[in-house]
Amino acid sequence: MSIDIILLSFLIAFLRGGRIREIPRFNRLYFLLASILLQVCSALMPRLGGILVSIAYVFTLLFFFSNREHEDIRVFMIGWFLNAITIWSNSGKMPIDLEQAKKLPYSLEPIVNGTDFKHTVLTEDSNLPFLADIVYMPFPIERVISIGDIFIMLGAFLLVQRIMNKPISLIQLREGKGYAAKN
């Protein structure tokens, strides 16, 4: 997904003195597997693509919801929720702003001619355009992201910090208590 962000998060956690102690456990992993499976199916069956991707997003949200005891998962949930309502309201595809996408080094052909299973071109008719992929992000890997993706990246960063045994609690930061104690 965003491998660069994850690697960067690991690097930061490492520099903060964190080390992996144990692999975190997740509840109801099968929701996540179902979501991945559905997305694979949607790529294979372009005619049902929109519906399958929409349902896949429901499953991922259910997966996050089952794991909401962790703050990082809740941050994921914000991002995923924002992306989900955009995808749901645009019949299963995430609109992408061509003006920003043009800056990317790879071909936009599949998106323009509609064969990309997950993306479509952002037009006047797109719903919730401000939540679509409109943010050009030059670093570390060039990409166009959505507002929801910002939260997802934050969630990924926090998750990695937790895995590396150096959790940061946003709730405590908001309440003025500084870093969280270790789990």
Added chain:
Amino acid sequence: MRRRTEILHTLQGFVVRYCYPLLAFFIVAFAVPAWESRENWDVLIVYTLLSIFVSFTAIRTANFVITLNNAVTFSAVLLYGTWTAIWCAVIEILIIAFLFRSAIPKFLANAGQMLSTVWIVGMVHQWLASLQLPSMLTDTALVFVYFLINTALCSFAISYFSGVKTIHVAKSLVQDGTLTYVLVMVLGGIGARLIEVFGAPALFPILVTFVIMSIVFHQYFNNLNSLQQKMEEIKHLNDSILLAMASSIDARDPYTHGHSYRVAYWGRQLARAIGLSRTEAEQVYYGGILHDIGKIGIEDGILNKEGKLSKEEYHRIKQHPVIGYHIVKQAGVFEELLPAIRHHHERVDGKGYPDGLSGTEIPLIARIIAVTDAFDAMVSNRPYRKGVPVEQALQIIKENAGTQFDADLADTFIRLVKRYSKEELEEVFRNSGQNNIKITEGAS
């Protein structure tokens, strides 16, 4: 009167539970068209990042935590208008919604409150801008408008959920946080104008200012906290001394073991029930702990005598309030407790001792202790008799209300004890170290 307050509460509930969320919905709907237009997206993205950042940058004062969201939202009003500010509020609301587990009505009311504030401030801003006054003046004025509206809407909602009067909530909000709040907002306003002139690089000094401010506050209030902790320790020490004194009284007489503790406990409960403040209720508590300290000066032979006391012996016992009064007075501490010690055997009909005071001449604290002292004396076992059941003790208090006891206090006390279940009453006695009290047939 009661009906009227009920109606007002229902009305308040309607506004907080339904109007606030409805307003939130309309305000967001109002802003969506502006969000949809392509030329505004850069602003939205920048303010998203800013809002996320400041949501987790808190400034902490003694009893108040403030995040910088309001400052950022305020700068959005000044620089780009209401739609940007609404976006900032929505981002913060999303973060609160997902990160914190608050009850849905409270969350919706809070969202309504935040969005309404932003929207009203946006309108006032437009009106002020139309007056053609220098923007630095109107900005500062707008800070106070923001603060007032925010506080008003917030306290109205908190008041509904907490049951405290709106005006009291507002007062405590103002007392706890006004200065920090206004400071942060004024800086937000200055920051906005700085960015207007110098562009995005101006963010740098502004954020540095905020971070340093947050650190300074942190250090300052840490020191304050450690001072407060020391005060707590001293108070704790005070308490232990009082408790040690109380146990030394009780130790003289194993049969009244825990008596002072229970008198104090019931005294505090009664004080709260008649609406005294926390500090006053604590005073009553310590008055209860110390009320019998004068018994230190009474000979064991009299104190523990089984059977009837002679006239002289009884006269001697009756001196314990005065003895206690002098002990504590000479020690020069706990002066506020002196009335409780000296006057807890006065009667409202004036037939008590040592001074024969009557009615409200007897200090309130002593009238309270008189009731709870009598109650515990009746229900606990004594050398010469078994304690009476709670129900019967309450009956006796009822019969003597207006002669021995203050009628209102007696009445409140009876109702207070009747609310206790058997288990809760046992718990009170267990905590004081005596568990052979007859509670059967007791309060229901």
